[in-house]
Amino acid sequence: MKTFEREAPADGEKRGRKASKETRRQQLIEATIDSLAKRGYSETTMADVADGAGLSRGIVNFHFESKEKLLVATLQYMADEYSAHWRAALVKAGDDPARQLSALVQADFDRSICNKRKLAAWCAFWGEAKSRPTYQALCGANDEAYQQVFIDLCRRLKEDGGYGFDAFSTALGLSAMLEGLWLRLMMGTENATRESAQHAAAEFLASVFPKHFSREAPRRPIPAVAKTA
């Protein structure tokens, strides 16, 4: 009468009463993302989060000191996840700049990152970032490195293809477009689906880097440079 179905280690972590501190924190962070997506930032309450996690009211203040700390931890969690995701995509893409750029763009629309829930949570934080230096710093820290990668890739492709654009501005425009497409997807308006967003990004690449990306096969960049336009 002691061994219930308790202790079902889904993947090495205990889920029952004695979940480790880190596991419980993550569980609460996931519930926070849920609440942000469902109710928005201003209506997300500690009670919502606790209920969403199926735990009692006071639990959050035990694992996180305050609501503010919980939200910061949640943003940190999402920022880390995002950063790890594009960095992994980058190394997996090999050494070819065109393939790398394509991989970064694809990574941005990966389902694990780009879904309504996460996008809504991101947007909730963006909406508060201007008046909260902490949020702004967390968003910006990663963005800076991300932006730098885009600049470098644009620069290399420019050299390789002999394009006339300004690498810095082109990189800024590309990353801004990706964020704008995210925003559109989150809003869920009308005609913006993940497919149409991906297609728009592919069109951009084909227009700006015509020697590296073809329009017929937007998924696959041209591996080598074709000097004869």
Place this chain on the structure above:
Amino acid sequence: MKTFEREAPADGEKRGRKASKETRRQQLIEATIDSLAKRGYSETTMADVADGAGLSRGIVNFHFESKEKLLVATLQYMADEYSAHWRAALVKAGDDPARQLSALVQADFDRSICNKRKLAAWCAFWGEAKSRPTYQALCGANDEAYQQVFIDLCRRLKEDGGYGFDAFSTALGLSAMLEGLWLRLMMGTENATRESAQHAAAEFLASVFPKHFSREAPRRPIPAVAKTA
């Protein structure tokens, strides 16, 4: 002892005690935008708004029924202003599609629309839009018409210049880029200024519509089509 410096009709509207209903509403809406920009959505209170307008606490519930109504009216106000602005820019641009597109892009970065205060307010609403159908509808209603204009212009330029892109995707990409640049400007991070954003947009136009926009003079589109690339 009755005629103070009261009644200083700045531009035909009374500012003193007996400001007209519509004037007072507008005054409170401006104060709301201020508060949204300074404190963010979740920290904007009725007291902040009243204080910002230099009026007493209960005044907002008199002119607007509730906080929710005030915020909806504020969003409506900004949406109307934005819509009027780009429509005016469009008609002023004449009949040439390239000039029209350039005018739309320029309009988006006009100081009267594109300043930290307004951008922050927009972003505050975006952050809540997902969980508030009313906000979503107000943002979307205008966006749809805006988007359609972009699609039409891209289509005409494509026909005129013989480009290979898909007009719909290109329009989506362009408008997304503009919104993304707004987001960057609002965040106020690092290297994003109104000038760099404008430059990035100009680069986009020059890359995608090379026969209509030159890179040397990003401000001025090429009026006529140069069929000889």
Place this chain on the structure above:
DNA sequence: CCATATTGAATGAATGTTCAACAAACGAGC
């Protein structure tokens, strides 16, 4: 004087935080 705009204190609801009680795991001693 009448209608209307404005005030500011009172009210009640919502919510973040605290904390004393409670339960589960764990280890020591038998």
Place this chain on the structure above:
DNA sequence: GCTCGTTTGTTGAACATTCATTCAATATGG
């Protein structure tokens, strides 16, 4: 294996605060 005390995680009610809303009193302009 069993008990017992300790540590640690968890609960839920109580508390304090913040804030939107209400409204009776007041001021103002016509």
